[in-house]
Amino acid sequence: MKLTVDQVHVELEGTPVLQGVDLEVLPGSVVGLVGPNGSGKSTLLRAVYRSLRPTRGVVRVGEDDVWRLAPRTAARRTAAVLQDAAGGSGGLSVREIVELGRTPHHGLISRESTSDRQAVSDAIDRCGISPFATREYASLSGGERQRVLLARALAQQPRLLVLDELTNHLDIRARFELLDLIRATGVSTLAVLHDLDLAARLCDLIVVLDHGRAVAAGPVLDVLTPEVMREVFGVEASTARHDDGVVRIAYAASPLAGSVAGAACRGPARRVTDSGTVDSAGR
Numbered sequence: 001m002k003l004t005v006d007q008v009h010v011e012l013e014g015t016p017v018l019q020g021v022d023l024e025v026l027p028g029s030v031v032g033l034v035g036p037n038g039s040g041k042s043t044l045l046r047a048v049y050r051s052l053r054p055t056r057g058v059v060r061v062g063e064d065d066v067w068r069l070a071p072r073t074a075a076r077r078t079a080a081v082l083q084d085a086a087g088g089s090g091g092l093s094v095r096e097i098v099e100l101g102r103t104p105h106h107g108l109i110s111r112e113s114t115s116d117r118q119a120v121s122d123a124i125d126r127c128g129i130s131p132f133a134t135r136e137y138a139s140l141s142g143g144e145r146q147r148v149l150l151a152r153a154l155a156q157q158p159r160l161l162v163l164d165e166l167t168n169h170l171d172i173r174a175r176f177e178l179l180d181l182i183r184a185t186g187v188s189t190l191a192v193l194h195d196l197d198l199a200a201r202l203c204d205l206i207v208v209l210d211h212g213r214a215v216a217a218g219p220v221l222d223v224l225t226p227e228v229m230r231e232v233f234g235v236e237a238s239t240a241r242h243d244d245g246v247v248r249i250a251y252a253a254s255p256l257a258g259s260v261a262g263a264a265c266r267g268p269a270r271r272v273t274d275s276g277t278v279d280s281a282g283r
């Protein structure tokens with residue numbers, strides 16, 4: 001299902017945190033949301049998964065404004081996997097945590113159905129967590145928990161996946177496995193990623209946020225240009241597609257742009273032009 005973020009503004013305690021963000025995730029595609037700390041990535045995700053109402057602008061999943069849908073309908077469409085906290089799992093087992101993904105499909109008095117059980121078992125298998133399905137969730141390692149939370153999201157059978165730094169706790173093999181898994185779901189996905197190499201591998205398109213604005217959007221090679229790497233991330237780097245087809249980012253021997261002390265040299269706020277590239281004049 002398509003996600004459309006249309007001119008979304010968010011103001012928190014009088015501070016503009018998002019300023020007119022536009023983006024699209026086409027059905028079945030994976031869009032990476034990248035940007036420096038504090039640029040507004042998690043805030044944008046919150047507006048998408050309906051935990052924070054935008055001050056202005058519209059978020060549509062399919063044709064519908066998510067803030068006009070019934071909460072249960074919105075919850076069926078969108079599943080969010082957020083940065084993990086072990087607290088709040090209330091002694092539940094892994095399987096019980098995954099079963100929570102079925103909640104939006106239940107009425108007040110409905111009981112677990114065959115399709116619920118099937119969806120839960122499929123999600124557990126796909127995420128490779130059956131060896132510890134009966135363990136208490138809180139006893140798992142950080143990487144194991146990430147898989148369980150993804151399984152809960154898949155059990156929900158959503159039309160849109162929203163992922164916030166899903167690969168944080170994962171070792172390198174587990175990262176690649178998870179990327180493959182996400183791609184294989186075929187579900188439209190908006191993923192916040194700090195690791196730009198992983199973003200380049202996983203995503204069809206990248207959107208760069210800086211100071212609450214989408215300053216660049218498009219295919220990774222068009223977006224993570226040396227200029228954007230310098231102006232937005234404060235590092236000297238180049239991005240190229242290698243002979244094996246993989247896009248890699250090469251950082252300069254002294255990557256910190258602008259100052260030996262490492263303070264990022266930031267340009268003026270930039271924005272996306274009609275062609276999806278950065279307006280380098282900052283207009």
Ligand SMILES: Nc1ncnc2c1ncn2[C@@H]1O[C@H](COP(=O)(O)OP(=O)(O)OP(=O)(O)O)[C@@H](O)[C@H]1O
Pocket residue numbers: 012013015017035036037038039040041042043044
């Ligand atoms: N309640 C609030 N009042 C004022 N400012 C807030 C509030 N909550 C968040 N912010 C600010 O909004 C900005 C964006 O925060 P957000 O968590 O969306 O950034 P982020 O890009 O996800 O950052 P990170 O990469 O560090 O996770 C930050 O500067 C943050 O301090």
